[in-house]
Amino acid sequence: MTHQSHPLVQVGEEVADALAEGRAVVALESTIISHGMPYPDNVAMAREVEGIVRAHGAVPATIAVLDGVPRVGLDEASLELLGSDPDVAKLSVRDLPLVVAQRRHGATTVAATMRLAHLAGIRVFVTGGLGGVHRGAERTFDVSADLGELAVTPVTVVSAGVKSILDIGLTLETLETNGVPVLVHGSDEFPSFYSRSSGYAAPSRVDSAAEVAAAMRVADGLGLASGMVVANPVPETDEIPAAEIADVIEQALADLDARGTTGQDVTPYLLGRIVELTGGASLRTNIALVRDNAAFGADVAVSYAGR
Numbered sequence: 001m002t003h004q005s006h007p008l009v010q011v012g013e014e015v016a017d018a019l020a021e022g023r024a025v026v027a028l029e030s031t032i033i034s035h036g037m038p039y040p041d042n043v044a045m046a047r048e049v050e051g052i053v054r055a056h057g058a059v060p061a062t063i064a065v066l067d068g069v070p071r072v073g074l075d076e077a078s079l080e081l082l083g084s085d086p087d088v089a090k091l092s093v094r095d096l097p098l099v100v101a102q103r104r105h106g107a108t109t110v111a112a113t114m115r116l117a118h119l120a121g122i123r124v125f126v127t128g129g130l131g132g133v134h135r136g137a138e139r140t141f142d143v144s145a146d147l148g149e150l151a152v153t154p155v156t157v158v159s160a161g162v163k164s165i166l167d168i169g170l171t172l173e174t175l176e177t178n179g180v181p182v183l184v185h186g187s188d189e190f191p192s193f194y195s196r197s198s199g200y201a202a203p204s205r206v207d208s209a210a211e212v213a214a215a216m217r218v219a220d221g222l223g224l225a226s227g228m229v230v231a232n233p234v235p236e237t238d239e240i241p242a243a244e245i246a247d248v249i250e251q252a253l254a255d256l257d258a259r260g261t262t263g264q265d266v267t268p269y270l271l272g273r274i275v276e277l278t279g280g281a282s283l284r285t286n287i288a289l290v291r292d293n294a295a296f297g298a299d300v301a302v303s304y305a306g307r
Helices: 013-020 041-055 076-084 093-101 110-120 145-152 168-177 209-222 242-259 263-277 281-305
Strands: 025-028 059-066 069-072 089-091 106-108 124-126 156-159 182-185 204-206 228-231
Touching (some): 013 059, 025 041, 025 110, 025 281, 041 059, 041 076, 059 093, 069 093, 089 093, 093 110, 093 145, 106 110, 110 145, 156 281, 168 182, 182 209, 209 281, 263 281
Parallel strands (some): 025 124, 156 228, 182 228
Antiparallel strands (some): 059 069
């Protein structure tokens, strides 16, 4: 199988070789590096996650826009730049045209990473938590572009569920409306990022990476245009129980309202405030779930490639 990449997307040599040979590749986003954690922890985390993907038999493809070029698969210098340069923009799909045209740097969100991964021919993408319908969206209409992208881009996204600062029930309803399969790994309950429970039943349950890969092959065969959500609950030893984190989230939301923060700044503010309010516990949980997702996502990619 020869692999034809998109003319505007620069695919790293290692990733291009793996794709051409039909080997397992896992896409990784870059906002978690530029806007998710402080430097140099963010770069160390990025390297570690790439290492986990490799240890599980897949090739990591971290995605970002550098000097206006969408790049799939980054070298050490690029990871350092993303982690340390304060001028790296946060890019959703709507931001890609101008940032690319202006030849700027940008870190990709879930939605933009999905789109660029698809253009490069990558089927599996690992992240921490999915975006979704924000609380109070009936007033603000604040719904993450992640949900719109999942409706139209056939990439399987492995996460620890929807970020618990969001309205999980409305997010699941929106995914259903958009025809996006939602599979939960090893649990009958949909997880909520920091916690294994959310109070919402799993739309579907799978118990292995092979089951996810089999569902992906059927989606391919049916020509489904949508992506697939695979929710991999945070390991029990690392979770913050839902009841415990709920009060912290309410406090963070109240602080957000008092500040009047809106738009793309909402999620980074809330996640940062939760780290402060939990004395760093939420950051440790965040790192643990990203590690676990990288391992399971790589297993899915290997199983899918092994058909």
